[in-house]
Amino acid sequence: MIARLRELRYTLIGQTRLLGGMCLQLAEDTFGIKIPATRFFLHSYSYFFRDTGDFEDALVRRYAEVKRELQVLCVGCARGQEPYTIAILCDKLGIPVSVTAVDRSPQAVGIAREGVYDLDRERSNARNSRGEAPVERIDAHLRWFEPAPGGHRIIAPIRARVKFEVMDAGDLPFDGDRDLVFARNMLYYLPPAKLEDVVRRLKRALCPGLGVESIITDPITKRKGLVR
Numbered sequence: 001m002i003a004r005l006r007e008l009r010y011t012l013i014g015q016t017r018l019l020g021g022m023c024l025q026l027a028e029d030t031f032g033i034k035i036p037a038t039r040f041f042l043h044s045y046s047y048f049f050r051d052t053g054d055f056e057d058a059l060v061r062r063y064a065e066v067k068r069e070l071q072v073l074c075v076g077c078a079r080g081q082e083p084y085t086i087a088i089l090c091d092k093l094g095i096p097v098s099v100t101a102v103d104r105s106p107q108a109v110g111i112a113r114e115g116v117y118d119l120d121r122e123r124s125n126a127r128n129s130r131g132e133a134p135v136e137r138i139d140a141h142l143r144w145f146e147p148a149p150g151g152h153r154i155i156a157p158i159r160a161r162v163k164f165e166v167m168d169a170g171d172l173p174f175d176g177d178r179d180l181v182f183a184r185n186m187l188y189y190l191p192p193a194k195l196e197d198v199v200r201r202l203k204r205a206l207c208p209g210l211g212v213e214s215i216i217t218d219p220i221t222k223r224k225g226l227v228r
């Protein structure tokens, strides 16, 4: 069984150039094949302060407009670095925020809920990234972490601002109450029919009057024009 899954995974990697569990997710989403072992192959890659230049202004602008606690939805939150980054930046900027963060990977969400990170690994991931150089930003925000067994834990007031749920983007139930929706580095993995449904759900989550400019994505999603 494991050998056959491995074979399927390598075939998909070869044909799609997608790594690890994303291939099996693609098989599930495209062909409706439910593979119980998909979660063992998932690799929910992210790192702290990833491309924050793409959304810092949006947080500040929206808060200036509404002057109340911002309601943020973070879809494909992986191991929690992105929603915690949002909560840390808001704390620093004096913006009250409540973040709902969802991912289809139970493992990733488990790690996110714990909120404990190996900061050397985070620095190394940040260093290997092609985006902004957020290594210095990790070191500039150490006061939002505290030493803990296994690494550094996000401090309690920041953890209290983020609620995690295991959820597929195809099941998003949010309706008209989100100031900003994050869907970064995940939409381009979805097959067309599912993508269309997910984008509809992302839009529906936004407060009345807000449009696609309030959906924060990534350079690949923008280049492909996936959110319109």
Ligand SMILES: C[S@@+](CC[C@H](N)C(=O)[O-])C[C@H]1O[C@@H](n2cnc3c(N)ncnc32)[C@H](O)[C@@H]1O
Pocket (backbone or CB within 6 Å): 025, 042, 043, 044, 045, 046, 047, 050, 075, 076, 077, 078, 079, 082, 102, 103, 104, 105, 108, 167, 168, 169, 170, 183, 184, 185, 186, 189
């Ligand atoms: C490459 S990570 C991106 C993490 C973070 N958004 C970032 O930009 O750093 C993609 C994440 O999206 C999640 N994901 C992929 N398809 C999903 C879906 N249909 N519903 C929910 N999460 C999904 C994966 O499990 C993975 O954790």
